[in-house]
Amino acid sequence: MREITVRQAINEAIREEMQRDERVFILGEDIASYGGALKVTSGLYDEFGPERVRDTPLAENSIVGAAIGSAMINMRPIAEISYIDFTAVCMDQIINQTAKWQYMTNGKIELPLVIRTQGGGYRGNGAQHSQSLEAIFTHIPGLVVIMPSTPFDFKGLLVSAIRDNNPAIFIEHKLLYNTKGFVPEKEYSIPFGVADVKKEGNDITVIATAYMVKKALEVANEFSKQGIDIEVIDPRTLNPFDYETVFSSIKKTHRAVVVNEAYTTGSFARQIASKISEEIFDELDAPVLCVGALDVPIPYSKVLEDYVLPSNEKITEIINKVLDY
């Protein structure tokens, strides 16, 4: 079984799609010979050259705008915004342009573009480089929002995002780049809106995204030692979202906790929790609780950041609360 890192899985997906379809090209800050701020695009410049691997100025609005304009005439751009925090700089181009053109033109325009970006904390990058802003994008209709957690899912979903004709926001958690896992050598792709049950269990359902999947699995392993079987579901894409898998799991466990890394107020975890209560309230033996970051900017100092972001202890505490209800 071949094991590669998330970083390699992303790089491989881009490389293979660029080999397969000459309309695919990438643009972003420092992505060419430098290989990207997080070295995700290394080697692509040497293979595909400066036309298809384009370094841009520090100009997020025109990076996204250039992706939109080229996608409008049938190119398939992959734009990199090196931190999700910087999407705030180009929010008009994402919210008012990228997300709207297909709808506003009644489908005359298709925008086959991918905005790859990197988010999340736990690395001491401070308040402007550590956020989990996915709920901004899930709030806006018209954007596919992808947040994988394993090398296999990263590759398969990026391949789908590149081949699909909709705009996609592809969020890479900074702590996952070095995570190793199985990725087959043969071609595959993962559809949007299909969750993956990362661990089966009958006692409680934990829905977790991105880096939180890793934490949820660690916590679940601890609970197993006490004979409590947690089912861990990774939705993999937030829009579209696989409520079907979540609901059928809860129909079995009757309890649920949603874990994400975003600020708690208005988070996508809250959306999942509220949807569960709306749709299958009768199945629940306890309220659905959420774990997220405290509602403060992400602080720098390790002791403060660890306190603000979800910890295994916090996840454990909330799971116990739901189990004991």
Next chain:
Amino acid sequence: MSEEIGNNKIIELFKIMKTIRLFEEEMENLFKKGYIRGSVHLYIGQEAIAAGVCGVLNKEDYIVSNHRGHGHCLAKGADPKYMAAELLGKERGYCGGKGGSMHITDYESGVLCANGIVGAGLPISVGAGLGLKLKQQKNVVVCFFGDGAWCEGVLHESLNLASIWKLPVIFVCENNEYAISTYYKNSIAATNLSDIANTYGIKSVIVNGNNVIEVFDAAKNAREEIMYDSQPIFIEAKTYRLLGHYIGDDQNYRNKENVTEKWKNEPLVVFEDWINQNHPDLKDFLKETEEEVQKVIKDAVQYAIDCPYPKVESATTHVFTYGPAWERRNICERDYSETSN
């Protein structure tokens, strides 16, 4: 003024300008009668710019328009019938009633998009220029924007990017002197809006935007230069916004007498005078053309009024386009690692 322009081109430019003028007058009527909702920004007084620029474009060239975009779309070849239907929110409008006045798109005539966010079309036009370059397609993209957009930060990003990447984009800055109520001399530090082009190493030219022949000549030169050597070009077309920002603007920010004075040099008057002086033989053709245009616009309005409203079910379509990535298949690591070691 150009001596080389042929009679057919003169009639064509006149026809486009007249089409825009009559279309806009009808839209104003329909708005006042309650057929059109929201905000409508009329192109009256700027017809020479859209007509002159689009007059040099091929069908395969693209334009990116803005909120005051009806003129650009008509000049590029969009059909007044479907435009009027879109403004009335009807099913057969260019966007099925989902776009409205500020969001006309018609790929067939090369209208990529029109934009409700001032300046937002600039990087999109750069992207279209990049697409042409990557495809090695010998065409140009024209980006229309105004003095208001000049003040947006994204203008500077876009000019810079177009220049360093040598993209085939003609930036047409329609300086109509007003961004809603703000007079350009109160909001822009540069003497001429085209001065900015020099900073980014882009060639620029200033034209009288009320003189269609002057605009046509500048656009023709720009297109030829770009075909010879891919690079962006900046045209500042100086004009004047004869009407309010939108229909219903009380215009308390400017002197009515100044506006009346400006009407004396409006583009259709300027063009008709020029034709009468230089091509008096065309007088009958102009009359015929005007009658023809009147009929086209009248029919377009009737078409739009008669057209049904969209079905409400269409309100939830085309948020996404569904392809293979949306088909439910259970693909997970476990299955693969068990079966395909």
